[in-house]
Amino acid sequence: MLRALAVLAAIALAVYTLTDCAQSEGRHVRMLPRGAWFVVILVLPVLGPLLWIALGRPLAGGGPERGARPGPLAPDDDPDFLRRLDEQIRREKHERERGRGRGTEDDAG
Known part of the structure; x- marks a missing residue:
């Protein structure tokens, strides 16, 4: 047995x-x-x-290979994401300001 x-x-x-x-x-x-x-x-x-x-x-929890740089863990850790977000905010702000400028010219004329 x-x-x-x-x-x-x-x-x-x-x-x-x-x-x-x-x-x-x-x-x-x-x-x-x-x-x-x-x-x-x-x-x-x-x-x-x-x-x-x-x-x-x-090995348990080996994680990334030696020498390999881990990628961003969250979008706000990603420099490319932050750069694109900043460009988008600037573009939208510029378009709003340009839109306001046109509105005041139409009212004055």
Whole structure:
């Protein structure tokens, strides 16, 4: 009974790690290429999955890659958005002022 439980646990661990490896992005996998990890997990029944969890699995909360600059988190953090918004406000203000200038000329004439 205990032996059957150990075999089931090893199979469950292998299925979990194979699924985890398959769903991981290849560029985030550590130590070996993802295909090599499949072989390690399958060839080494208990040790392979443990090695994947300890050495190959992408780190949790890895975030952006090293050297990559994260993009703006909100529109008001984006300099391009703020620049376009400022230009739009200036354009609308200019059009309103131009519209008022025409209205006063029509009244005076």
